[in-house]
Amino acid sequence: xxxxxxxxxxxxxxxxxxxxxxxxxxxxxxxxxxxxxxxxxxxxxxxxxxxxxxxxxxxxxxxxxxxxxxxxxxxxxxxxxxxxxxxxxxxxxxxxxxxxxxxxxxxxxxxxxxxxxxxxxxxxxxxxxxxxxxxxxxxxxxxxxxxxxxxxxxxxxxxxxxxxxxxxxxxxxxxxxxxxxxxxxxxxxxxxxxxxxxxxxxxxxxxxxxxxxxxxxxxxxx
Numbered sequence: 001x002x003x004x005x006x007x008x009x010x011x012x013x014x015x016x017x018x019x020x021x022x023x024x025x026x027x028x029x030x031x032x033x034x035x036x037x038x039x040x041x042x043x044x045x046x047x048x049x050x051x052x053x054x055x056x057x058x059x060x061x062x063x064x065x066x067x068x069x070x071x072x073x074x075x076x077x078x079x080x081x082x083x084x085x086x087x088x089x090x091x092x093x094x095x096x097x098x099x100x101x102x103x104x105x106x107x108x109x110x111x112x113x114x115x116x117x118x119x120x121x122x123x124x125x126x127x128x129x130x131x132x133x134x135x136x137x138x139x140x141x142x143x144x145x146x147x148x149x150x151x152x153x154x155x156x157x158x159x160x161x162x163x164x165x166x167x168x169x170x171x172x173x174x175x176x177x178x179x180x181x182x183x184x185x186x187x188x189x190x191x192x193x194x195x196x197x198x199x200x201x202x203x204x205x206x207x208x209x210x211x212x213x214x215x216x217x218x219x220x221x222x
Contacts, residue, residue: 005081022040028105038163058141062176064133097182104186
């Protein structure tokens with residue numbers, strides 16, 4: 001493996017570790033206060049996207065990577081390595097949180113919210129939230145017409161907005177790695193959640209990138 005690829009994988013692993021550790025940790029220490037959780041996720045994602053953008057592209061999310069793989073913006077082999085690095089970072093964060101007493105706290109789950117939603121509704125909500133996230137990523141980080149340096153700020157803001165709306169419904173994961181990295185250290189009783197937090201975000205990311213390409217048919221993929 002070349003040094004450039006290694007650097008990309010380290011960047012994706014570290015950034016996903018940071019998102020999971022700070023994101024889930026903020027739920028634990030704040031008791032789930034919605035504004036605190038939204039701000040913590042938004043800020044950490046914003047700074048990690050900014051820090052890793054020029055190294056790996058700042059995916060920090062298997063659903064986003066799959067969307068880029070589907071549209072040939074990243075090679076499938078490298079994309080699979082990105083996903084492995086993202087999962088490794090999330091698992092490490094979840095393990096550390098477990099070791100200091102969090103014990104799976106901070107895992108998005110529709111059953112933990114005050115507004116009950118069905119599995120189908122939860123998948124739809126996660127898909128819509130991730131669709132909005134992917135749209136902002138395409139418009140601020142991928143499109144050459146975007147103002148320089150705005151990607152991290154825009155992505156952080158849409159994540160904050162998504163959590164403020166979707167948090168009480170599904171926990172607003174929008175990211176299979178962010179969810180599973182903490183879930184594996186919890187009770188793992190709700191196996192159906194695996195479908196919600198993988199199918200929903202992946203569907204939303206694919207829809208976001210495909211619709212963006214429809215809006216900008218002249219844009220070149222990498």
